[in-house]
Amino acid sequence: MEYPLLPKQMPQLIKAVWRKNHYVTMGIFFLLGVAGTAALVWFDQFKGIFSWFVIAYFVILGLIFALVMALIPYRYTFHRYEITTEDIAFQKGFIFRSITYVPLNRIQHVETEQGPFLRQENLMEIVIHTAATSHHLAGLDMQEAMALRQQIIELVKAAKEDV
Template sequence: MSDYPLLTCQLPQKIKKVWLAQAIISFLLSVLILLVLYWVAENFFSWSWVPLAGMILAVIFLLMLVSEIILIPYRYAFDRFQINSSELALQEGFFFRKTTFVPIIRIQHVEMHQGPLMRTQHLASLIIHTAATTHEIHGLTLNDASRFREQIIELVQAVKEDV
């Protein structure tokens, strides 16, 4: 069995903090929704199974949070990308690895996106649009995101001039 080669560009370490914050916020929102549903069920219905179902769901949400936190280092190790003169390669997955190759000539435009969690860490995402879909490189530093955006735009222009 041959090794599955990893791409060269790795995300900055700060993305781990963003992933952790996203996992915690997701957990807290899930628990809040669960509490609201529990309150509605207790006050408006007399279902005896509601407390048990609520506890089971709470345990499931907690296990999901713990697993997301445990898997952050693995996700960081295997989420990578690479840009060359003919294509953009995006790699993700730690158990089931997937590498997507986007031909430079198919790229229509490139955007930078920064949500509130990424803004706190001075990170941004690079969104690459093709006619069929979008691809995203999450959590680049602002300088890298701007540099890679310019690099991709220059490569697209060069390829389209040759055609």
């Protein structure tokens, strides 16, 4: 069975943001591994089973890094959204895929956010809040994000008037 894909896809620049986020995350774990190794060497415990744990840690870290970097194009394929007059649909997941539908009359407010990596690529994130949770739509072009935010607000107003 072919999995349905929503029509709107993120800009290609989101891949660069995902890569940068992954570099930072893996850099932190690498530095933690180096600090742990330095502590073991300092206390003269870098021998026997501890040395094997350190080697295994760095090998696993390298494998995870390579796997996640290789899966970024595949992840991009399934990161989509759609806005209709009744709801907003978010599609995510590259191994375990899901589509979440948020009815417009359940939306409480809409925010825009921009972290340093999104700012470097001139991208923006829209956060849609409901009473239960929030839904993130990251990696939109700045002009598209502002227009989309305004469109969502107008659709929410129209949906709340109908109720």
